[in-house]
Amino acid sequence: MFWPTSASSPTTPFANAESCNRSSAASPDRTFGNTQQGGARSISVASSDGLTVDQKISLPRVPSDEDIHQMNWQMRPMAETWRGGRASLRWLIGAPIVNANVALRAKDKQHARALIAAHFARFLDTCRVSVTLDGPLPESGRGCILCYNETSFIDVAAFGVSMWPHVDRAAAADIYAYLPFGRSAARKAAIEMVPRGNRLATERLLKRMVAAVRRGERLAWGGEGRLYGRDGIGRFKVGASLIAIRAQAPLIPVVFHGGHHALPLGSIRARSGRIRVRFGTPIPTTGLKEEEARGLADHVQEEVARIYAVLKEACREDA
Incomplete structure (x- = not known):
């Protein structure tokens, strides 16, 4: 398949993924693998040429004892x-x-x-x-x-x-x-x-x-x-x-x-x-x-x- 090129755009569809990986490495709150951080989970997604994309998926927060007490009240x-x-x-x-x-x-x-x-x-x-x-x-x-x-x-x-x-x-x-x-x-x-x-x-x-x-x-x-x-x-x-x-x-x-x-x-x-x-x-x-x-x-x-x-x-x- 032909991918258009320009001086300002990458030549592969995974170039953005490389940029994403570079920013992930520079950012201390982004990690590879399947790990929990705060209220979100980081999941590594692999591409066909071996590159990975680090994505964060927000998960519902587990109610604390204080939350349950407040709801009961x-x-x-x-x-x-x-x-x-x-x-x-x-x-x-x-x-x-x-x-x-x-x-x-x-x-x-x-x-x-x-x-x-x-x-x-x-x-x-x-x-x-x-x-x-x-x-x-x-x-x-x-x-x-x-x-x-x-x-x-x-x-x-x-x-x-x-x-x-x-x-x-x-x-x-x-x-x-x-x-x-x-x-x-x-x-x-x-x-x-x-x-x-x-x-x-x-x-x-x-x-x-x-x-x-x-x-x-x-x-x-x-x-x-x-x-x-x-x-x-x-x-x-x-x-x-x-x-x-x-x-x-x-x-x-x-x-x-x-x-x-x-x-x-x-x-x-x-x-x-x-x-x-x-x-x-x-x-x-x-x-x-x-x-x-x-x-x-x-x-x-x-x-x-x-x-x-x-x-x-x-x-x-x-x-």
Whole structure:
């Protein structure tokens, strides 16, 4: 084959290869053979007349441990949201079925509570949240009021799996009565629905609660009367204090910590973690009068806030 020549061009098609080889020899970062350099590999290609051409082919970089950690960190919110949404949906769909089983099949209070606890346990397991309990536990047969805080729905679930052995009767917001079979299931489990906006019905409920505490029952009553929704303690209402004063029974502060981090109110993002439940020192009410209920409620709130701060600091140190 005829190759055109000129004064300025080589006479063979491999002249450029010779030039490439000469520049490769002069450059310290170009080598012959099959070698790895940085993120590229040098490969020697031989021509028909024995000349070689050194070429570099860029290869994909192998992700480092730091890259993998960064990718996992970026994917975590999506995984946690999926987990919390799945847990919440399963709980909502299963609640009417569980309520029906409790209302129609539960043999007694313990059986009813075991069914409710199992449903809450599935919710917590899906969210990857555990529950621990400590502090001086109330004795059976000695009437008292357990006044506790709640920051999010996952605290309700934590109550449902940990508190039943230490509670004879409980109060719950009447919103749960709107679930199918909710009111019937609550009666089987000795849970009283607290009416809202009906003073006469609330007064009748308080009388029943006072009578139960005087008989030696341990009553659980939410101090805030709602889910607070923040990382802290909300204003306590006087309901628990009125019952304690009328029954002349001790009021025990109970603190739930970790719910706001695990599943904040209004969110379905479930972070794995632990909810700590701590029983405080009983507060006596002997000799107190009803007009002192507001001051007693404030005192219990302060004690719950103090214990909450202790648990929060311990959680921060563990992290």
